[in-house]
Amino acid sequence: MKKGENWAIVSASSIEKKGFLETILGKTVVFSGSLRFAFADNYRQQSMQKSQVNSYRDLVAFVSQKYTFTNKDNLQNFYYQQRFNSSESDSAHTVQEYLEKVESKIEGYWNFDRVVDLLNINYLLAESILKLSNGETRRLAIASALLKNPMLFLMDEPMTGLDKETRNQFDGILRKIVDSGIQLIVATKPDQIPNVITHVGVLQDGKLTTMNREDFLNSFDMQKERKFFHFDVEKLDKLIQINSIQKFDFLVRMNQVTVVYDQKKILKDLNWEIKQGECWSLKGHNGAGKSTLISLIIGENPQAYANDIVLFDRKRGTGETIWDIKKQVGFVSAELSRFFPKNQSCIKVVLSGLFDTMGLFKKVTPDQESQAMEWLSLFRIPNVAGLFFNQVSLETQRFCLLARAMIKSPALLVLDEATQGMDEDQSSLFLEAINHIGKNPLISMIFVSHYENEIPETVTNEIVLQDGEIFG
Known part of the structure; x- marks a missing residue:
């Protein structure tokens, strides 16, 4: 140079x-x-x-x-x-x-x-x-x-x-x-x-x-x-079916939802409904309010109680716990890996999905551990099971997070820029898995990406945010 x-x-x-x-x-x-x-x-x-x-x-x-x-x-x-x-x-x-x-x-x-x-x-x-x-x-x-x-x-x-x-x-x-x-x-x-x-x-x-x-x-x-890889779709379907997926009329119903921080409106009078089996793309510029909207759906934002929000046929603030919500949601985010304790191995991260915790802090059964290994094998990474999560490659972390999200067979899978930074080969395999998961009639999906070519073909609905409001 x-x-x-x-x-x-x-x-x-x-x-x-x-x-x-x-x-x-x-x-x-x-x-x-x-x-x-x-x-x-x-x-x-x-x-x-x-x-x-x-x-x-x-x-x-x-x-x-x-x-x-x-x-x-x-x-x-x-x-x-x-x-x-x-x-x-x-x-x-x-x-x-x-x-x-x-x-x-x-x-x-x-x-x-x-x-x-x-x-x-x-x-x-x-x-x-x-x-x-x-x-x-x-x-x-x-x-x-x-x-x-x-x-x-x-x-x-x-x-x-x-x-x-x-x-x-x-x-x-x-x-x-x-x-x-x-x-x-x-x-x-x-x-x-x-x-x-x-x-x-x-x-x-x-x-x-x-x-x-x-x-x-x-x-x-x-x-x-580019090299396109394929995986065993029959094995994926069997792993999803290990835990039954609960049925709902509406997974998400939002009515005039507004979120304010320090007198600044992040979301403004937002209305949105997601029915079971629907796959949505969520779009918007950086800072449009996408992360805040997702936080309301996955149960992380306390401002949900100040709004008219129904999640999984139950209005927020009517006695439900955050764990009632989390057990129905699988979440994969580009930044989620930063928040796991450093002493967590990859298989522990996958198993933590059964308990909706940022890391594994409970004793698991041999069947549960075997199930986690099956997910890692599906994504061709069984060799990383005992390695520390924060020391494996970004792509491997993302597949571990997908396995963590899916191990409980959620009714709603939320993917927030999940393929961000992945190389071409691994991204194609990841999206192939997502696309197949989206074909399950009981699983809904919210897919966030700034790239049109990443959006799976199973996504047929779209919501676009602009400065906290639905655009168009």
Whole structure:
């Protein structure tokens, strides 16, 4: 990589892309060959003359798909429901507080006002970082990385979680970053290569083939590169049938639902009904209110009691418990994996779905453990059963969460950007499973995605949110 170049790294395997970026970050063991970071030579020499501890990594910023935001005590002990409890928002920094804490080893072009303007997050400055949508969190991560004024900026799937409008603006954002003197290495999908990219590296079987952007775009056949896997649909149906699915007239009925935080309306007079067997797509820009709407349905938002909401034929606030709701809902989210305790193995995460807890804290029967292994085998990952959940790949985590959601045979499956960041092969297998599950006449589905090509064909209904209201 020479001065002035910006690279995209593409691969059918996200593990290879992650390994490539982590090698540059110094997080892997290099058994042979050598690494040289010439861009840091002057900085390191000047730092040593001042007797200052230094590393080339002082000049490198990285935005991954796993966010590591901490609370005011510098701990990462957030829990999923915390964002919906306004009384607990004080435990986390606001967006402004978080950005003001970022330190840079060198002076540069990027300061607070410039990153806020570039990422269009001025309206978020007073918000708790706990309450940000997935796309808003990604913009915050990019903003905080820029404040370090790096010379080299690494990004892993940078458009993940961004709505269509922000994705359309993203080339302009990257152009301003590059024009400020920062060089980019972006791990991305072949059809999402930004315009500022000058060169492409193709990773396959541990080997890197390099070419300029034009040669790559002229030679690469995306359909040829993809491999479509299939799984045992009969086995999937049998696993779902282990537990009977309860029948309802309405899974969801909302009447004039309004949710307010700090005098700001997140949802406004919303009406929605879901009948058994219906599959819906839920769309909307980042911050439109999708996460808040889902939180009302999965029983996590206390403002449900202040609204006219019926879940599974029972009005909220009539004596039902949160566990009555949760046992009917399977939930898979791109960010859910962050909230499991670090001592949980993959099979424990799957088994926790039987008890609707963020981790397994009860003794299970041999039959239940066998059932969990059957789900892992269905998705071709039985070998990870004993591995810690937070140490396996993103794709593996997502399949574990799908197994966790389905092990209790829910009447409603909620998928909130569930394929976000997955590689092409694993995403196709995941969506194939979702599509088949959606054909079950007793299972309803809510599917959230910013990408039209990800929406399963079994989804025949649509709701679109715009600033908290149903659009169209």
